[in-house]
Structures are given as structure tokens and as C-alpha cells.
């Protein structure tokens with residue numbers, strides 16, 4: 001069956017339909033990783049987005065039971081050049097296409113994904129729709145809907161609407177006991193690999209809903225707080241910023257991606273949208289203190305504004321080598337650090353894992369101080 005991708009610019013692409021037979025719209029973003037499509041489609045930060053994979057062959061090693069980053073695929077749709085229908089890998093148990101069909105997600109193959117990427121790079125981020133027909137009245141309807149949505153967003157500043165994060169955050173606290181310091185993860189759409197990274201360093205972990213009240217978090221007696229990654233514009237969570245600030249000024253804190261953006265906003269700095277985002281597994285980041293460069297896994301469309309940090313007590317610790325955007329920061333006086341990239345990898349290189357080690361050391365000190373206070 002043929003299918004079409006419409007863009008808000010009026011450009012369109014024809015491809016072969018696969019996955020679920022449902023039409024879907026969303027922000028079209030491109031992902032440049034050579035591997036990791038399973039991690040990408042299950043990463044909650046991609047909720048609401050149609051992912052265009054620039055690597056030309058997708059699905060060749062299938063889907064396994066160990067690499068999911070959340071309980072289900074989260075993307076709105078996928079666009080690929082060539083879809084592999086007969087995967088080969090010892091761990092594979094379902095095909096890419098089967099998983100998408102099961103979770104009501106449409107896909108198009110046979111698309112010139114590099115041409116599409118060039119369009120996104122030229123125009124900046126674009127909204128698009130995966131459609132069954134090339135019907136111009138359908139397109140006009142969709143465009144009208146987009147305009148109305150824009151007016152709504154401006155009028156209500158989304159304050160009365162639920163943030164995208166609400167779709168992917170846990171509804172109840174989840175507890176993973178262990179011997180080490182107790183980290184409470186605020187779940188804006190946390191990837192499983194973040195929790196696994198903490199567990200691998202011996203931490204006890206409690207994952208709580210994104211809007212869990214601070215007074216309830218205090219009852220959990222944390223030794224550290226992790227603000228997770230997640231989908232959407234960080235400013236959708238503006239009403240939560242005072243609570244976030246209260247929390248992070250009380251415990252050692254690590255912010256990752258959306259968590260990093262929320263930290264910046266809660267201290268009065270600003271975020272803005274990048275022209276077309278960073279999504280891939282080889283984004284070079286320089287540590288401004290040591291001059292060491294890491295290849296990092298990234299997936300974000302927003303970024304912390306460098307200038308706006310100057311009026312806060314945060315210093316920039318990491319910078320993107322390609323476009324000099326802010327990739328990490330730390331507080332001058334408090335044990336708070338955050339990064340825009342993904343130290344948990346999955347997909348991508350694991351060389352930034354040190355970020356977790358530093359954080360867990362700070363949490364261990366906190367745990368030690370509390371135990372000492374109890375003894376004396």
C-alpha cells in the first residue's frame with residue numbers, strides 16, 4: 001500500500017506503508033544513529049514525533065527483549081529508506097514492523113530520508129502528517145488544525161493543557177531496593193537505562209510521577225535527586241518550577257536532558273528551540289574544565305540559553321563542539337550538575353558514564369552524613 005508524508009511547507013513524499021494502518025501527525029525529526037532504532041522508538045523523549053532515520057537500512061537486527069527504553073514504543077510514526085523484513089540476530093524475537101503494528105504506529109519506507117533531512121535542516125523543525133491519500137482537501141484541513149492549535153498555544157500558553165510529559169510519566173512510585181544511596185528519579189519520561197545506570201552503581205532507586213509533591217518526596221528520605229529526560233518543550237512544565245527548585249536545593253541533584261533544561265528554568269535562566277535539534281549517537285561535546293571531548297548520545301530540540309545562565313549561579317561545564325550550544329552546567333555552591341546529552345547511552349557511546357559516578361559519589365556523602373547524624 002502506498003502512503004504519503006505531508007510537510008507543513010507543502011512538500012510531500014510518497015512511500016510504502018508499513019506498521020499500523022492509522023494516519024498520524026507530529027513534529028518530523030531526523031535521527032542519524034547507525035544503530036539503536038529499538039532504543040529510539042521506545043525512548044519517551046520522542047513522544048509525539050515522527051522519526052526520520054537517516055541510516056539507510058532499518059530493522060535488520062529486529063527487536064529484542066532487552067533494549068527497550070520504556071514499556072512501549074513512544075514515537076508517533078517512523079520514516080525509513082529501506083525496511084528490512086527478515087532480520088538476522090540471535091536475540092531478535094519480533095520484527096520492527098510487527099512491533100509498530102502492535103502499538104498502532106504507522107511507518108513509511110522507500111522515502112529519500114536524506115532529502116527529507118535536508119528540508120528539515122533548511123526550514124528548521126517541521127510538522128508533518130503520514131497520510132493514506134494525496135488529497136488536497138485533507139491537507140487543507142490539517143493545516144487549518146495546525147493554525148488553530150498555534151492560536152490555542154498562544155492564548156493559553158498551554159497552562160490549562162496537560163504537558164506531553166503527562167502521557168509518559170509513571171502514575172505511581174516504583175521502588176528498586178539496593179544497598180547504596182537512595183536516588184529519587186523524577187520521571188518526566190525516564191529511559192530504563194538511566195535507572196539501570198543507577199542500579200549498576202549500587203543505588204536504591206525510587207521513580208516518582210513528574211508532579212509528585214515535594215513533601216511526599218521528603219518522606220522517601222532521598223540521598224539524591226535525578227531529574228530525568230522527557231518529551232516536549234520544558235516550558236510546558238513552568239507551573240512546577242518552584243517545587244523543582246525547592247527539591248534540588250535540598251539534595252545532590254543530577255539533571256539529564258529535559259531535567260537539565262528544567263533546572264536552568266527553575267533558577268531563572270531561559271531555554272530556546274534549536275533550528276532542527278540534535279538526535280544521534282556521535283555528537284561531540286567538550287568538557288570546558290579538562291578540554292576532554294566525548295562522543296555523546298543526544299536527542300533534544302530545545303537548549304539552555306548560554307547568556308541567560310550568567311544571571312544565575314550556574315557555570316557552563318560542557319559545550320557542543322559543532323554549534324557551541326550549552327551541553328552541561330554545574331552550580332557554583334550547591335552539589336547540582338546537569339547535562340544536555342545522555343550519559344546513559346542506549347543508543348550510543350558509553351564514555352560519559354562518569355557523570356553518574358560523580359553524582360553517586362555525592363549521594364554517598366549525603367547518605368554518610370545522615371548516618372553519622374543518626375549515630376551521634
Ligand SMILES: NC(=O)CC[C@H](N)C(=O)O
Pocket residue numbers: 045228229230231232233234256257258259299300301302303
Ligand atoms: N531527551 C530529552 O529529554 C529531550 C528534552 C526536550 N524534550 C527536548 O527536545 O529538548
